[in-house]
Amino acid sequence: MTNSPLVTISIPAYNLGTYLQKTLQSIFEQTYQNFEIILVDDASTDSTAGTIREAAQKDDRIRAHYYEKHEGVSKARNFAIDNAKGDIIVFVTAMICWLRITLK
Secondary structure (H helix, E strand, O other): OOOOOOEEEEEEEOOOHHHHHHHHHHHHOOOOOOEEEEEEEOOOOOOHHHHHHHHHHHOOOEEEEEOOOOOOHHHHHHHHHHHOOOOEEEEOOHHHHHHHHHHO
16 A cells, blocks of 8 residues: 555544544544544534544544634534645545444
């Protein structure tokens, strides 16, 4: 995989602590491993920020950003675009990814 392009995975999260762990698990179980994840906590009031902090401590491919006030998904995605190091940017929504895993 030395010539594989780096993929930036953008995950904006607002009160998705319940689903975020499953989403990350799904990403890490993929065969393609040359990626970075930009997780943006949009001032969640649940366990989202803690889940992000824990995940970022475990894997250096995860970069975390935290908003102090709720800004909305567009601002979170734009942050990821502006800070992406990858050749390809993929947008993932934690809730949708979790539903796909659950409904298989």
